[in-house]
Amino acid sequence: MKKLIAGFVFGVGLTAMAHGAGDPEAGEQNAVACQACHGQGGSAPIMGAYPKISGLGEKYLYDQLVAIQDDSRSIPEMAGQLTGKSDQELQDLAAYFAQQEITVNQADPDLVDKGEAVYRGGNMATGVPACASCHNPQGKGNEPAGYPHLGGQNAEYIAKQLKAYRDGTRDNSANAEIMMDVSARLSDAEIEAVSSYISGLN
Known part of the structure; x- marks a missing residue:
């Protein structure tokens, strides 16, 4: 994988x-x-x-x-x-x-440092790759690859999707397989932090 x-x-x-x-x-x-x-x-x-x-x-x-x-x-x-x-x-x-503009939310200040660490650096100890490597440092995604723009997305929705990938209920594409592998390595605390961080990313 x-x-x-x-x-x-x-x-x-x-x-x-x-x-x-x-x-x-x-x-x-x-x-x-x-x-x-x-x-x-x-x-x-x-x-x-x-x-x-x-x-x-x-x-x-x-x-x-x-x-x-x-x-x-x-x-x-x-x-x-x-x-x-x-x-x-x-x-x-x-x-x-x-073509519509996405609005940016406010990340939880208490979760910013942890969320940024996961988003930009991943977690080498558990094999989590940096989110930024596919979704862009500013969260703008990768249009040709079909990787979505994440910056500004609702934290609750992001966390829900990461958990759906992790438990295998969202498994309908090759890109989903990548996210299933990544999410399987994320803790609940990492999901909460990175989801909040992404919601304020622009």
Whole structure:
């Protein structure tokens, strides 16, 4: 699995392409229903456990919409929301939300040092790689690889996803396999700290 992680981190430029097939103007027309839960432009979810979907990256968003639609990524709150939407409509939604600005939260000051240490340096003792190596030092992600923009994301949502990777309930892609391996090495305290740190990262 370490070789898999290294291959993705260092070789992604050779193997991945940006999606870029959506029309954001068309996507905006279909985005109204999404905003009921995710907020205006996808940047203000009604609950901390819901993700901000603004600015995450078009490829990542499209891949997640497809996975949710075909139920390979099960999210009960999204049941039926994408039923009947064409592939082009999913591409358009991804393009629209990818262009929206993500707002930044305030990290817990008591968790910043620990969270920053994990995000930027990982944990050599337990084999945790630095989050920044895939998701960018400022949390801007890697669009061609489909690695999402994390900076500003809700801490509660990040922690929920890291635990879902860790317990194997989010396992629907090659990128998920990487995160499952990483999360398996994270303690609850590390998850709490790094999630808080990321929520204030910009």
